[in-house]
Amino acid sequence: GMPVEQNPPALSLYEGADSGLRCNFSTTMKxxxxxxxxxxxxxxxxxxxxxxTKENGRLKSTFNSKxxxxxxxxxxxxxEDSGTYFCAAEDNYAQGLTFGLGTRVSVxx
Amino acid sequence: xxxxxxxxxxxxxxxxxxxxxxxxQYLGHNAMYWYxxxxxxxxxxxxxxxxxxxxxxxxxxxxxxxxxxxxxxxxLQITALKPDDSATxxxxxxxxxxxxxxxxxxxxxxxxxTVL
Numbered sequence: 722g723m724p725v726e727q728n729p730p731a732l733s734l735y736e737g738a739d740s741g742l743r744c745n746f747s748t749t750m751k752x753x754x755x756x757x758x759x760x761x762x763x764x765x766x767x768x769x770x771x772x773x774t775k776e777n778g779r780l781k782s783t784f785n786s787k788x789x790x791x792x793x794x795x796x797x798x799x800x801e802d803s804g805t806y807f808c809a810a811e812d813n814y815a816q817g818l819t820f821g822l823g824t825r826v827s828v829x830x
Numbered sequence: 831x832x833x834x835x836x837x838x839x840x841x842x843x844x845x846x847x848x849x850x851x852x853x854x855q856y857l858g859h860n861a862m863y864w865y866x867x868x869x870x871x872x873x874x875x876x877x878x879x880x881x882x883x884x885x886x887x888x889x890x891x892x893x894x895x896x897x898x899x900x901x902x903x904x905x906l907q908i909t910a911l912k913p914d915d916s917a918t919x920x921x922x923x924x925x926x927x928x929x930x931x932x933x934x935x936x937x938x939x940x941x942x943x944t945v946l
Contacts, residue, residue, distance in 0.1 A: 762918055762940055769934035816886050817863060817875025818935060
């Protein structure tokens with residue numbers, strides 16, 4: 722299977738709703754990064770985690786290397802949260818990041 | 831000020847031609863990378879360089895050649911262009927330290943290449 726499996730592929734939310742995205746890894750990863758890709762195609766880093774949990778405003782991310790997953794939680798969704806979200810992980814052998822297929826998030830008023 | 835510059839922002843080329851994509855980073859990093867995002871495939875890692883030396887090459891085709899003239903430059907030369915090469919090419923950089931395991935990668939704005 723895919724080294725990085727990201728779910729769901731798409732997510733529709735109303736403003737103010739909470740939801741989460743998840744990435745499962747086929748092997749042990751040493752770090753994970755979460756990105757938001759905006760409508761201009763720019764990759765914006767949301768989080769970089771080697772372990773544990775980080776929060777930034779309405780976003781929260783967790784990475785569990787042992788259990789091979791990472792999550793991104795969006796709280797109180799806003800219109801500007803719309804975009805495609807990617808997780809990307811680095812394994813112990815390669816320097817390059819392996820990306821998930823992305824989650825297209827649409828926030829509606 | 832942009833910390834990672836990619837030039838040009840948009841590029842249109844004809845099949846069979848050769849183009850060079852420019853990347854410069856002003857983060858003081860010692861490692862640089864190229865990634866590609868096309869309509870048909872997910873974001874995929876292509877190359878990594880550390881201290882101007884090739885560390886990893888995940889690109890099957892020799893038509894793609896990175897070039898590092900300076901520590902903070904990693905250009906990508908693409909020869910014999912094909913329509914399937916149409917994609918957005920992202921440059922990234924990180925600070926790799928001996929003994930350190932983890933390093934966040936910072937991405938440039940990308941160059942969107944269209945091959946006709």
